[in-house]
Amino acid sequence: MxxxxxxxxxxxxxxxxxxxxxxxxxxxxxxxxxxxxxxxxxxxxxxxxxxxxxxxxxxxxxxxxxxxxxxxxxxxxxxxxxxxxxxxxxxxxxxxxxxxxxxxxxxxxxxxxxxxxxxxxxxxxxxxxxxxxxxxxxxxxxxxxxxxxxxxxNCTTSGIAVVLAAFVKAGLELDAVTIHSLQAVSGAGVSPGLSVMDIHDNVVPYISEEEPKIEEEIRKILGFDDLKVSASCNRVMVTDGHTVNLAVKFKSTLNKSLLVTKSKKALTDYSVGIKQLPTMPKTAIFLFDETTNDRPQPKLDRMREGGMCTSVGRLRECPVMDIKLTLLLHNTILGxxxxxxxxxxxxxxxxxxxx
Amino acid sequence: MxxxxxxxxxxxxxxxxxxxxxxxxxxxxxxxxxxxxxxxxxxxxxxxxxxxxxxxxxxxxxxxxxxxxxxxxxxxxxxxxxxxxxxxxxxxxxxxxxxxxxxxxxxxxxxxxxxxxxxxxxxxxxxxxxxxxxxxxxxxxxxxxxxxxxxxxNCTTSGIAVVLAAFVKAGLELDAVTIHSLQAVSGAGVSPGLSVMDIHDNVVPYISEEEPKIEEEIRKILGFDDLKVSASCNRVMVTDGHTVNLAVKFKSTLNKSLLVTKSKKALTDYSVGIKQLPTMPKTAIFLFDETTNDRPQPKLDRMREGGMCTSVGRLRECPVMDIKLTLLLHNTILGxxxxxxxxxxxxxxxxxxxx
Amino acid sequence: MxxxxxxxxxxxxxxxxxxxxxxxxxxxxxxxxxxxxxxxxxxxxxxxxxxxxxxxxxxxxxxxxxxxxxxxxxxxxxxxxxxxxxxxxxxxxxxxxxxxxxxxxxxxxxxxxxxxxxxxxxxxxxxxxxxxxxxxxxxxxxxxxxxxxxxxxNCTTSGIAVVLAAFVKAGLELDAVTIHSLQAVSGAGVSPGLSVMDIHDNVVPYISEEEPKIEEEIRKILGFDDLKVSASCNRVMVTDGHTVNLAVKFKSTLNKSLLVTKSKKALTDYSVGIKQLPTMPKTAIFLFDETTNDRPQPKLDRMREGGMCTSVGRLRECPVMDIKLTLLLHNTILGxxxxxxxxxxxxxxxxxxxx
Amino acid sequence: MxxxxxxxxxxxxxxxxxxxxxxxxxxxxxxxxxxxxxxxxxxxxxxxxxxxxxxxxxxxxxxxxxxxxxxxxxxxxxxxxxxxxxxxxxxxxxxxxxxxxxxxxxxxxxxxxxxxxxxxxxxxxxxxxxxxxxxxxxxxxxxxxxxxxxxxxNCTTSGIAVVLAAFVKAGLELDAVTIHSLQAVSGAGVSPGLSVMDIHDNVVPYISEEEPKIEEEIRKILGFDDLKVSASCNRVMVTDGHTVNLAVKFKSTLNKSLLVTKSKKALTDYSVGIKQLPTMPKTAIFLFDETTNDRPQPKLDRMREGGMCTSVGRLRECPVMDIKLTLLLHNTILGxxxxxxxxxxxxxxxxxxxx
CATH class of the missing domain: 3.40.50.720 (NAD(P)-binding Rossmann-like Domain)
Known part of the structure; x- marks a missing residue:
């Protein structure tokens, strides 16, 4: 090995x-x-x-x-x-x-x-x-x-936790996080799972028990009991790969432009800090640079590093929070x-x- | 008539x-x-x-x-x-x-x-x-x-503007709005429109020029030049009907529970205030009550009132903003x-x- | 009425x-x-x-x-x-x-x-x-x-029976019929029906008990005990509307070109012969003419005459049987x-x- | 290697x-x-x-x-x-x-x-x-x-040619062949390829120039100028993998039951007869046995042997021709x-x- x-x-x-x-x-x-x-x-x-x-x-x-x-x-x-x-x-x-x-x-x-x-x-x-x-x-x-x-x-929690951990590790203190997910159907299982009649040509803007799970699990994983987290979950017609629109407000007085720069650096620099293991991805986070504006996409990015890598793109200023980005994780592998x-x-x- | x-x-x-x-x-x-x-x-x-x-x-x-x-x-x-x-x-x-x-x-x-x-x-x-x-x-x-x-x-703007207008009309002053859209493929047109290879089993987390359009159009329609608006747009595999996760922060010191109540009342009470016309829906906004937690859905709700009604569900407290909800509009009819x-x-x- | x-x-x-x-x-x-x-x-x-x-x-x-x-x-x-x-x-x-x-x-x-x-x-x-x-x-x-x-x-049987009845009524005697169906998912019901994991991005080339049903029902409806019928059924990712590739061998010594002409006339001339009733379509069969080569299609043709009309296109010579065509029926309405x-x-x- | x-x-x-x-x-x-x-x-x-x-x-x-x-x-x-x-x-x-x-x-x-x-x-x-x-x-x-x-x-031709070649090699002389295909969208290319509006929730029962190509290519590949071949092509909402319902009439006086047995043996015994090469599949044909009645399926079988193997299932008597079966090939790999x-x-x- x-x-x-x-x-x-x-x-x-x-x-x-x-x-x-x-x-x-x-x-x-x-x-x-x-x-x-x-x-x-x-x-x-x-x-x-x-x-x-x-x-x-x-x-x-x-x-x-x-x-x-x-x-x-x-x-x-x-x-x-x-x-x-x-x-x-x-x-x-x-x-x-x-x-x-x-x-x-x-x-x-x-x-x-x-x-x-x-x-x-x-x-x-x-x-x-x-x-x-x-x-x-x-x-x-x-x-x-x-x-x-x-x-x-929880599957959706996983990729979000990775990205937020990178911010924390880089010294960016979190104040509030909003999560809007577009989740794949494999997450609903198969016995019987979702009936095709309910999801084909459709979005279901609700997943039972998912939002509180994500909110509380993120706080437990990061160890911040008072982190404000708001999750809104949607089911979409994708086989595998959860897409998440994530926005973050930091405890920081820096301007948003600088926070974008620091956030990108945090993601690029991120390493988990543990030894190499068979299922460990070489990089836990892949960041698309500015030349690419329409990624990550589940169809193209879910299998990156065998499905263990969290892909991130579109990291930019948020007019309401500080920064926003899109992340993607393979819900049945990393998740x-x-x-x-x-x-x-x-x-x-x-x-x-x-x- | x-x-x-x-x-x-x-x-x-x-x-x-x-x-x-x-x-x-x-x-x-x-x-x-x-x-x-x-x-x-x-x-x-x-x-x-x-x-x-x-x-x-x-x-x-x-x-x-x-x-x-x-x-x-x-x-x-x-x-x-x-x-x-x-x-x-x-x-x-x-x-x-x-x-x-x-x-x-x-x-x-x-x-x-x-x-x-x-x-x-x-x-x-x-x-x-x-x-x-x-x-x-x-x-x-x-x-x-x-x-x-x-x-x-813009198509996505339409339903959002209707819901925000209802809040404004009810005296709820807007401070900030976040928009996360799951948009139907008919919005991309057909000459050639989206290639099926690019959207089948996929989400595209970017729509060219869409986000700034929504942000500035909402300000113009509501007449609030300084309203903070953040839009994040995603294309999903739905024929017609844009789903929007909307969160609002009001200029208000009321607690969130009360703001939820007032918001619901604003939507229920809303009337446009103009005379009945052939294409005017009987109600501009349809609000699902608490007994329904997984609506609106594009497949089931887009044609409400001939596609001219904005459907709203899941209005609830937001841990980060004040309230959040899901709305749905028919992108080629109302939109x-x-x-x-x-x-x-x-x-x-x-x-x-x-x- | x-x-x-x-x-x-x-x-x-x-x-x-x-x-x-x-x-x-x-x-x-x-x-x-x-x-x-x-x-x-x-x-x-x-x-x-x-x-x-x-x-x-x-x-x-x-x-x-x-x-x-x-x-x-x-x-x-x-x-x-x-x-x-x-x-x-x-x-x-x-x-x-x-x-x-x-x-x-x-x-x-x-x-x-x-x-x-x-x-x-x-x-x-x-x-x-x-x-x-x-x-x-x-x-x-x-x-x-x-x-x-x-x-x-059976749903699939219905549209086929209509088309074959038109041939019989026009004096075209049937020798053998082959049926290849592409059936919509609504036919599989919803309790639980088909799991989306089993049909999305897929074809299932088998539907339990469907083929013998179609073969024997056609014989019973037409009253021909010895008609050779071969049905092959496939499930495809369409909500409503069964598409059928139908080929027919007639008991006839006429050449195929003439049989095509007579078959078209049979479909065009067809009338059921019963009085007008609320749910009766004005024409039981709609035939696309030669200027259209890619119809019928479920998305565009299933709701013709409220879903009670069988749409037919691509009627042409068959190198193996005599004629072949594509027909479409709404499986939960006509069917x-x-x-x-x-x-x-x-x-x-x-x-x-x-x- | x-x-x-x-x-x-x-x-x-x-x-x-x-x-x-x-x-x-x-x-x-x-x-x-x-x-x-x-x-x-x-x-x-x-x-x-x-x-x-x-x-x-x-x-x-x-x-x-x-x-x-x-x-x-x-x-x-x-x-x-x-x-x-x-x-x-x-x-x-x-x-x-x-x-x-x-x-x-x-x-x-x-x-x-x-x-x-x-x-x-x-x-x-x-x-x-x-x-x-x-x-x-x-x-x-x-x-x-x-x-x-x-x-x-042509993509569709490939898998059909493999199966028919196996029959010929086993001494089963071909009289007539009928082909009904359910073809994946990748076959339509991407510039622009199929618009999602035209194929989502739909079947298109026509592919330009495809049917004559298949009919004449099969004759050329097998070297039988007078083989009767009838192809009917349909586009379905599958990314990769063409499904084909194939029926064959042999020049044989054997009963259909025996022809089924011989056909199965022909497929099981088939070997191409050329040396092993990097892209050669270990077996050119995979035959599902009687215990499996709903395969091959594009989602599950297209990548068999790296996409170079033709999968076959449901080989059975045909009431009109002699035998019928379903085959699947990866249209952009084998095809x-x-x-x-x-x-x-x-x-x-x-x-x-x-x-």
Whole structure:
């Protein structure tokens, strides 16, 4: 593995809870050929138990094929006993199910890297977007590594957190943030997910529970309890890739022109500050320069750096806030499966989870 | 005609400049069966001159048929002489062409109701969204009716202006406004318009010249030179109907909860204050109540009141501004052809343009 | 009512079984303002019972609003007792449910006009596409009007049956027919219907049970037991309107050029042969002439004559069969709700169902 | 390179004529990292000359990034002198332009592998879909390798030719073939290509000049002048991947059930019969077995084997012809750029074009 000091005799066996949904399938796709981890157990609800994973309806189109090794696994229930031989599990469970199942794994001291929202706001659970606050996670691991249930954020939250973390790291203090999202349909899942009759030739200007999640998760990730955040979420007819119009007011007396310059520099200079890992993008943020005014676009930019990079464009003065920009993130990679995987790599590289 | 005092012996002959584009076709569709006006001349560029209007490629799908009477007209050039018998003309010309052609009609004292942006910001040209500042137009007509070149606004501007006018009318003073639009593809026209390869499965977070147009037009329509307006425009895969996430900060010391209540009342109580006219919607604003949280949607709401009504939903407190809401307008009806037509009805009903 | 000899003192009360699905909603929309019938009872499954019909999620977009009168009805269960005051009922039930419920109405001698496939192939049940074999229905009503359970056909079948009926009526004997359909998503319903993840940017070259239905229904409607019919069905990303590539081999020794001429004449000359009725299109078939080579198209042609007309274009020689053409029908109007309604009008106008 | 005996000291310099369109961009994408060839010259029309290739608007989304090396090239005109150092050129020119430019390269003895239709039916030009009649090309190269202008087929033709070639190779003689295509929008190009207003929520049942091209190209490729072929082409809202419903009548007295069995075996057993080459798929045809009834689908199957494999499903008896099936091909890879590239590899591996 380039950039890593690890050489493993044998890959670590891992499992997925909720392996048949879109995020679970993404996890399986990302684990294909992973240098450290090997997918050994795929758990799902009773409807799928007993099927070969390769015969489950595949829902993502890039890649559009079930990973070869995973395709031969038999789907099992999400009962604890099926995962006893896993070094840890990834969870792509729905929140209501996760609420019940995830604590059982915690009690059995099987670490969980979860995409579910069930425990994100629990003060004992680290909420980590690794390319935003991955360093906080490292510090936590080194001081207080007990009871590993690590949550990554809501999909939309992820890219926003990365950009805001870059501002904070560059010394730009945040006063208020407005978020207007145009979210892809893969975020709505597939069982049944969105009916085509409801979204084709349409925009749905509401996503259940999404706005408060984003607002509170951003505050928790950045560690600013009093940050003013306003999120307005819209569903649009895009398969993958959430577009966000972000505006920021800084605690600063600098003029807007200077704040634009400093913001751009903050994004360009940004580095997460943690070691290189298999799923870590080379640059966590890609900034389009002034010669390009119509990017990022989901169709063209979502797969940048394997879907782990947050793309930013149109950073300019805002007549109402200080600056505004458009950012794009892959909602099921950076925004879900990829961050869960990178969190696991981080924990493993810190020695906190073992072979 | 219900609600009107007019009885005409004969309908007034009118023409359309730029009749083959999407807005020109909308104008023709709206003039079908109009109680006062009759479409007699359809002008277009040389590529279409000589064709029967019914053989021009029809671009709108609701209605999806060329109006019967109009279909028999022969397309002529936009030369002045072809429109000499028109009481006035509607212009759906591209801005660059309008720049040249529209002044010729003014010089010939043929009134023009134009959707083009060429002269919108000219201080001598009234910029009228009739369901927002129609009353200003009436006052102007009564005091200074000379040289009629009347512009309606940019499509996106229209619905926003209506909602803000309602707030102003209710005594809510505006301090700052943020606009995030999700705009339909019909707004990009068809010659060639957007290539499907560029917008399918995609969002384009930029529309050329759109943001400054919206910002300055809103100030002109409302008459507030110093209103802070920030617009961010996105193109999405919707045929017709622009969705706008709008947030407003008022000049007010009231708490946000009270401002929400007052804002809702302002929208519910709003009336334009002008007489009933054929193309005037019964209510200029439709407000979804609290029991509905996922509307307005373009697919379901764009044709409300024939496309002349601005639909509003999700009016709620904004953690950063005071209130936020989602509005929807039909971009080629309220936002273009319908407002041009209603402006003409208004001018005619005031006696300022004659048979 | 133009073209009808009826004058009713009072409209006939009718009900809909399965009123909340797409076809049920279409029925309600078509009954809005109907000159003879008045929708009085809307039945649905337990999930909707007790709701006001106006609060059920509306699924069609043209019109995009719940009919005003219907919106005030309360949804009831599909139990017989709720429909005792109806002159008859329309059924838009799923086949499995229809299998149980429809016989109860028959036993209670409440006529049913059903879009369900449950009893279509039952030899005692007339299978009627009124603009194809409506005259057969009239003859049947006059001779053997007992036990009215009248089925209209599968959506795709309808337009094909109309075109083939025109050929038969013109004396062109059919030897073999091939059908290749590109079907709209509204045909898949909405509970849950097609997930957007499965059809966006995709074609699904299979529709469960559709091909044998079409093949056998065409034989039954035309009355030719030995007609060779091959159907291949595909789902495409269109809201409404099924496009069909149809090829026909005639029992004829005429050359193909002549068969093209005769086929065109057959379509142009076609009349159903029954009296004018409210939902009857003025022409059952619209044929594009040689000057148009890219029609019919669902977006532009589906609403022709209120969705009750079958549009045909590109009629030409086929190098393998004799002739080939493209036809288009509105799958939830001609192909479902509209034909059920027209069947009821036909039965009523023949006096076989009473006020 | 696995499976190849070649080891080159240095890669061969090649150029692309028409490098900015969709097919030209696909060629550039496929040449990225090619083991033998290196893209050195990108030619286009005057509108693009002088730009860096990386700044040309990128039109394909998988991959969605301009290949790194190619991105640094400067776009030049398609004049012969710019390509003098190329071992040969690939042409993605529009037919009308190709008509003029391609002969100049032939006269200058620079081999051309062209996707344009300009000379496909010229009897002196080999028309090669390498996974169908690649072996014919090899034979030709060994006997009569002069004046290399090699055309690959129309996109839709390609996958059909592969499947029919498999039948022929298995001894199943063809009598008649019917083709019904559902073609992706990338086939319409981008300058301007299809307007989104014309294809969104729509099917266009006609593609200019496509049907006769397919019919005559299939006869030429298979070498059967009298094969009856009927093609009916439809455009659908899919980015990439043409779906084809294919039916075949064989010259055979076997019953249909047996013909189905033999056809399946023909597809499963098929091998092209030429040596392994970099762009050659491991299997030219992938056949879904009976357990899968709704495949192939463009979204899930177009990228099989890098887009060079033809996927087939639903092979079954046809009540009118003998058998029918659904096939899928990637229209800009197997159907265009990929076949041109594989043709070049074939010619090179046979020593007919030199370093």
């Amino acid at each position: 380039p950039g890593s000091e690890f050489e493993l005799d044998q890959k670590l066996p891992v499992g997925i809870l909720g392996a048949t949904g879109i995020v679970g399938q993404r996890m399986a796709a990302l684990l294909e050929g992973h240098p450290w981890f090997e997918l050994k157990v795929v758990g799902a609800s009773n409807a799928s138990v007993g099927k070969r994973y390769g015969n489950v309806k595949w829902r993502i189109d890039n890649p559009s094929f079930v990973p070869d090794a995973a395709s031969r696994l038999e789907v099992v229930s999400c009962d604890l006993e099926n995962f006893q031989n896993c070094a840890w599990v990834f969870s792509a469970l729905d929140s209501s199910v996760a609420q019940e199942i995830e604590p059982r794994f915690q009690q059995a001291v099987i670490p969980i890297f979860t995409n579910s929202s069930a425990f994100r706001m629990d003060p004992t659970v680290p909420l980590i977007v690794p390319t935003a606050n991955g360093l906080d996670f490292v510090k936590l691991l080194r001081t207080d590594p007990k009871g590993l249930l690590v949550a990554n954020s 879900a499966a990829g961050s869960a995987l990178l969190n696991a790599e981080l924990a493993f590289s810190e020695g906190m989870i073992k072979a | 219900p609600g009107s005092e007019f009885e005409l012996d004969q309908k007034l002959p009118v023409g359309i400049l730029g009749a083959t584009g999407i807005v020109g076709q909308r104008m023709a569709a709206l003039l079908e069966g109009h109680p006062w006006f009759e479409l007699k001349v359809v002008g277009a560029s040389n590529a279409s001159v000589g064709k029967r209007y019914g053989n021009v490629k029809w671009r709108i799908d609701n209605p999806s048929f060329v109006p019967d009477a109009a279909s028999r007209l022969e397309v002529v050039s936009c030369d002045l002489e072809n429109f000499q018998n028109c009481a006035w003309v509607f212009s759906a010309l591209d801005s660059s062409v309008a720049q040249e052609i529209e002044p010729r009609f003014q010089q010939a004292v043929i009134p023009i109701f134009t959707n083009s942006s060429a002269f919108r910001m000219d201080p001598t040209v009234p910029l009228i969204v009739p369901t927002a500042n129609g009353l200003d137009f009436v006052k102007l007509l009564r005091t200074d009716p000379k040289g009629l070149l009347v512009a309606n606004s 273009a052809a319908g407002s041009a037509l209603l402006n003409a009805e208004l001018a005619f009903s005031e006696g300022m343009i004659k048979a | 133009p073209g009808s000899e009826f004058e009713l003192d009072q409209k006939l009360p009718v009900g809909i079984l399965g009123a909340t699905g797409i076809v049920g909603q279409r029925m309600a929309a078509l009954l809005e303002g109907h000159p003879w019938f008045e929708l009085k009872v809307v039945g649905a499954s337990n999930a909707s019972v007790g709701k006001r019909y106006g609060n059920v999620k509306w699924r069609i977009d043209n019109p995009s609003f719940v009919p005003d009168a219907a919106s005030r009805l309360e949804v009831v269960s599909c139990d017989l007792e709720n429909f005792q005051n109806c002159a008859w009922v329309f059924s838009a039930l799923d086949s499995s449910v229809a299998q149980e419920i429809e016989p109860r109405f028959q036993q209670a001698v409440i006529p049913i006009f059903t879009n369900s496939s449950a009893f279509r192939m039952d030899p005692t049940v007339p299978l009627i596409v009124p603009t194809a074999n409506g005259l057969d229905f009239v003859k049947l009503l006059r001779t053997d009007p007992k036990g009215l359970l009248v089925a209209n056909s 479902a709700a509209g034909s059920a309604l027209l069947n009821a009008e036909l039965a009523f106008s023949e006096g076989m169902i009473k006020a | 696995p499976g190849s005996e070649f080891e080159l000291d240095q890669k061969l310099p090649v150029g692309i004529l028409g490098a900015t369109g969709i097919v030209g961009q696909r060629m550039a994408a496929l040449l990225e990292g090619h083991p033998w060839f290196e893209l050195k010259v990108v030619g286009a029309s005057n509108a693009s000359v002088g730009k860096r290739y990386g700044n040309v608007k990128w039109r394909i989304d998988n991959p969605s990034f301009v290949p790194d090396a190619a991105s640094r090239l400067e776009v030049v005109s398609c004049d012969l002198e710019n390509f003098q150092n190329c071992a040969w050129v690939f042409s993605a020119l529009d037919s009308s332009v190709a008509q003029e430019i391609e002969p100049r390269f032939q006269q200058a003895v620079i081999p051309i592998f062209t996707n344009s239709s300009a000379f496909r039916m010229d009897p002196t030009v080999p028309l090669i879909v390498p996974t169908a009649n690649g072996l014919d090309f090899v034979k030709l190269l060994r006997t009569d390798p002069k004046g290399l202008l090699v055309a690959n087929s 265009a750029a990929g076949s041109a590239l594989l043709n070049a590899e074939l010619a090179f591996s046979e020593g007919m074009i030199k370093a």
